[in-house]
Amino acid sequence: MALEVSEVSFSYGTRQVLFGIDLALAEGRVGALLGTNGAGKSTLLRLVAGLDHPSSGSIRIWGRDTTDLEAEAVGGLGVALLPGGRMTFPGLTVLENLRVGGHRLRRDRHRLQASIDEALDLFPVLAGRRRQRAGTLSGGEQQMLALARVLMARPRLLVIDELSLGLAPRAVESLLAVVRSANAAGTTVLLVEQSVNLAVTLADQAWFLERGRVLFDGPTRELLGRDDLLRSVFLAAGTGA
């Protein structure tokens, strides 16, 4: 298993947001976390990446217990998280953003340079804007930069929070192509999506979260048949009735 989350609970202060979450994702697969706003999806991703730590339960990545590992160390295991909301370093240039992405390679100048070149090849539109500040890029370009940056670490597990959030279809398309090719090259992908269609086309496996609990765990196609779940979130239910 690439990722095993067992019995994970988490609270912000006195407010519990995750209640005994279980999920397992096999190597090379794509998994999608779906659910309403505030269901705890992003929180779960933060726990996987080590930015926060569960109040109980455990997280294993490639069999290794990472429950209490700091984000810096989890990243070193080959896990990359693309946080929601176009997470670039807005005041740094495109090139500097990528240099930060290659922070772990900083002692090897040649590998660093090579991986920066690769990243720029992924999204040619960025190559022309090397010296531009990331904050001045368009929304789609910022998301491309963020994705290119996290891919520089050549992650074995890529965790993405809301890839398509507020982006134009064309931008989503080129981002998706890159995620697909990374997956084709063997990277396991876990993503949080609001768009069911997108999740269905991308993921083999899905979990449906509501108010901190897993209500569905199975192949993505089966989720589409579960009208009772989608009813609570999506308008589809309204028209279907």
Next chain:
Amino acid sequence: MTGPARLELRDLVVGFGGVRAVDGVDLVVEPGTITGVLGPNGSGKTTLLDTVSGQLRPSGGSVHLDGTDLIDYLPEDRAALGVVRSFQDCRLFPELTVEEALMVAEDARRPIGVLAMMLRLPATRRAEAEKRARVDASLAAFRLEGYRHTRVDQLSTGTRRVVDLAAIVAARPRLLLLDEPTAGIAQREAEALSPLLRAVHERTGATIVMVEHDVPMAVGLCDHLVVMEAGRVVSAGPTAEVLSDAAALDAYLGASAEALGRSGP
């Protein structure tokens, strides 16, 4: 002015940097209705509320309340006109007690004169007594007496929502803006919120505009729905009509349907 207010947005645009969070919204909300604003994350719903309540200044277009252009009104001036709102995080005033938080809402309607208060003028004392009586009534109506002396930051999110609603009612709203009233609260509390909101609507008679992710709840409560996507209104009208609108469906199932059609299975 009393009675529910009419809200009219014309060609409203709000931009941050290169991103247009609200991109040309036209919307009319009739007095006394409950309108639900739906849409995926980042579609500009909260930004829309912010421009109506005055936290954000739009970069274009206008906000009219009963024909009055609100553009140059501060949030507190809008509150004086009856535009009152709740916030998603529902922080309220962490270090005040529930009673004090409700008193703040009363104070806002009838400010305290500093000197008058110190001198304990009869009129001031009477006003203070009236405020207290109102707060007492409101605590009773919302069944919050048990929390009277509890600090707001020690309440559960659900109870804090109720306190927030009580404070909002105390502010005598004519247009009530609610930002995700069910956010962050437990399932049982969320179920209890619908009747409470209906009660608030009856009690105040205000026009209500609410942003909500819990679709069944919004459908049950609202007589009108507005569906937003990427800063634009994709569908608006009576609830039943919007529910059968294909555009609204698309907004929820994925903005990039056509992109997907071209790029994969």
Next chain:
Amino acid sequence: MSIPPAVLVQGLILGLDYGLLALGLVLVYRTSRVLNFAQGQMGVVAAVLVAKLIEDYHVPYWPALLLGLVAGGLVGAVTELILRRLYDRPRLIVMVATIGIEQLLFVFTLLPFVSPRHLFAPYPVPLHSGFSIGAELFQPGDVLSLVAAPLTAAAFAVFFVRSSHGLAMRAMAENRDSARLAGVWVKRTSTLAWTLAGVLSAVTAILASPDEANAFSHALGPELLLRALAAALLAAMTSFVVAFGAGIVLGVVENILLWNLHTSATVEVVMFLILLVVLVARVRSLRRGPRDEERSAWEFGSAAARITGGQVRERLRRVSLGAAALVALILPAVLDNSRTFLFSRIFVFAVIAVSLTILTGWAGQLSLGHFAFVAVGAVVTARLAGHWPLLLVLVVGGAVSALVAVVVGLPALRIRGLYLAVTTLGLALLVQVSVLNTPCARIPLTGWHVCSGLPDPASTFVGRPSLFGLSLASQRATYYLVLGVLVVTLWVARTWRDRGLARDLIAVRDNEIGAAAMGVRVTRAKLSAFALSGFLAGVAGVCFALVTQRFQASTFDPSQSILVVAMVIIGGLGSIEGAVLGALYLIGIPAIFGSTTTVQFVTSGVGLTIFILFLPGGLARLLHRAGDTLARVRLASLTDASWWTAAPGSAPIGMSGAGPVPDAGEAAP
């Protein structure tokens, strides 16, 4: 009018100091969102050490310098390790903690094993020849500054732009989570940033020291820090280039002004105006970026404890208040004159602390210049005490001070938090250095000579008027007057807390947007906080002058304002009784152990740091805990345990359970 080149070069030397200091300020702010008031003092430790090594141990210059820089870095790193414990606390508290550390470091440099034997020896410099421009001679130290400061800045720039660690720091400042995910160890990086800031500070101090007559007592005082802050703010706390450049420009401007106007007083006024303009102009860009400094909740000592109300607590409160009042009434009978004087002073400070509690504790506006308002009251007294009846003097003193406070509060409507603190510190300096010390001034460009009619700053005798025919000439009579003022102040503050006003202030402080959305008049609330606080501080100023029977400009220096801030924090920010306890602690203890400035600094510096770190609720929380324990003991003896289970709010219940949700029918009116 042509400016001699020598004036410009002198200004440049001055400005290089400001620039280096500003670099350190920006570095720390960008990486940890802390406005570091110890930025100057961190390096003074290193500068003193270098002198000690060279003078006392005859270590050659360059090894000594290296050790000094290492020491500076160490001080920076240790400071960060201390402050790290506070990163989840309000930014204002962290800033006050840096003031505490600054004072600690100051005391540290005075210790015998740190401080050189010959305090007044010239500061060591590796060069022996200076140069001259016209008639102006430049010392070897100046040469050193001109060479080393730009080199340091350049090296710093290269590190920050080119090196991966520098890039990591910038990335961390921009987006902490993403930096961590990319493998930037933020804790280490943060320590590294502070280490670097320490080294920068060391360089600044070592370069600045040769110019000072007595390098070790106040090498980098508040004036220097304020200039550097202005430069850093001009750079919106982000751009190093602008910060360094602005520092140089400020130095040059200051020196030109000094050359032109001759009086430092007028220069101070102009520099303050520059600071104010910079702040108001920059306020937009300063607000961008993470706004955590405005969002985080405050730590209150009193409010939490007040919940466990009950009659027993109330009775206990009354008994202890009565006992305290009784003791205060009897005290003069058993104390000698000097002790009576001491307690009068404590009471005056208690009034000042209560007034600051209103402004900072309730309204959330940190004032580092509160003594300026006190000074206003004292000035009024010095002018009027002989002529007007006492009650009128008290009211006028308060009113004038309230007016000044409102004027200061006006920019605070736009400037908030950290930046307001900087403004008020500037004001404190301005009042002491310029206004109070300059009864007469020449207005620049006009040639007018204007006298403000202020009393003689060196020392003006203040007579004690009588009250309703009762003479206040004796120390004892003054004691009772001040006690009376304190009691009235406490009653006023309690009334404000319990009915109205305070709750509006706290609402605006904790959630300005929410309060405004509810219709609370934010502007009105803030300005009334300034007015009320200013009034009480002014009244305290009247008492201050009456107690000391003297008006002396030097008693109103900025360190007094800091002392009052320490009082309200040590007492428990926001708590009225805490303010009184803080005054007792900070004025009482030094009085017992000797009243030198050093002891005062140690009590406030050490006390501040310890209290902020380990006792966030301050003395008030200790008091309330003691009260809770007593109440519990008393209750147990009453054998009526039902009070516990029946107490409303003693255990917050969720909305489920008894459920405070009314159904539609019940809620309808």
